[in-house]
Amino acid sequence: MAEKRGSSGRGQRDLKVKVKTARGRRLSSTRWLERQLNDPYVKRAKAEGYRGRAAFKILELDDKFRFLVPGARVVDLGCAPGGWCQVAVRRVNALGEKPGKAVGRVLGVDLQEVEPVPGAEIHQLDFLEDGADDKVKAWLGGKADVVMSDMAAASSGHKQTDHLRIVALCEAAAELAFDVLEEGGTFVAKVLAGGAEGGLQAILKQRFDKVANVKPPASRSESSEKFVVATGFRG
Numbered sequence: 001m002a003e004k005r006g007s008s009g010r011g012q013r014d015l016k017v018k019v020k021t022a023r024g025r026r027l028s029s030t031r032w033l034e035r036q037l038n039d040p041y042v043k044r045a046k047a048e049g050y051r052g053r054a055a056f057k058i059l060e061l062d063d064k065f066r067f068l069v070p071g072a073r074v075v076d077l078g079c080a081p082g083g084w085c086q087v088a089v090r091r092v093n094a095l096g097e098k099p100g101k102a103v104g105r106v107l108g109v110d111l112q113e114v115e116p117v118p119g120a121e122i123h124q125l126d127f128l129e130d131g132a133d134d135k136v137k138a139w140l141g142g143k144a145d146v147v148m149s150d151m152a153a154a155s156s157g158h159k160q161t162d163h164l165r166i167v168a169l170c171e172a173a174a175e176l177a178f179d180v181l182e183e184g185g186t187f188v189a190k191v192l193a194g195g196a197e198g199g200l201q202a203i204l205k206q207r208f209d210k211v212a213n214v215k216p217p218a219s220r221s222e223s224s225e226k227f228v229v230a231t232g233f234r235g
């Protein structure tokens, strides 16, 4: 897997692939297929050995905010299929591949089973179930430097419901971050633009030095997702 810091900019677009609507294939599926085939990040993910294009979102966020440093202890919530874990393992040196640099740790959780990611410890867990945060704290066994969440519930097709669900996931992730982050730590979470995220921002501003809203280039422009990056946890 080839990965260089600062190497996560937009890919080059090749000639556009057009997909014909086949009998039995819905128009929405044809559009999805066409988008996948023409997406430079999908191509780069394949070429660079990442499990999905989502890997480039955390690469771009980290290129900007520099929280995945060698030796960092990272909790990755909603980690399937494992792209963010792959990025974190490399950048925090979880496999000890960078001689002379501190060795970090990556702990991932997801509702779904995840194919093992070398260097990461992964658990299957519904993070919204009772006692989930205690389980994560027990697995962690101490403090973390980064809590990051790309959690998203399956789309209900109803924009406002999806939005409220993602805010609930974000708030649960923030609660864990408040409990386990080391002073100076970083919290990253996916939110959907839609209004209800204001409360979360206000809470984060009380506990972190800086709170930024970022739409990394790898996040599709037609998607309402964005990421909140809170740095400098004050405890």
Ligand SMILES: C[S@@+](CC[C@H](N)C(=O)[O-])C[C@H]1O[C@@H](n2cnc3c(N)ncnc32)[C@H](O)[C@@H]1O
Binding pocket: 051, 052, 054, 055, 077, 078, 079, 080, 081, 082, 083, 084, 085, 109, 110, 111, 112, 125, 126, 127, 128, 150, 151, 152, 153, 154, 169
């Ligand atoms: C966009 S995917 C994450 C992609 C991942 N960052 C990557 O790079 O491979 C969102 C994930 O959130 C997970 N998720 C949603 N709700 C969850 C919950 N309550 N507890 C744990 N994981 C959850 C889903 O199962 C899904 O795998």
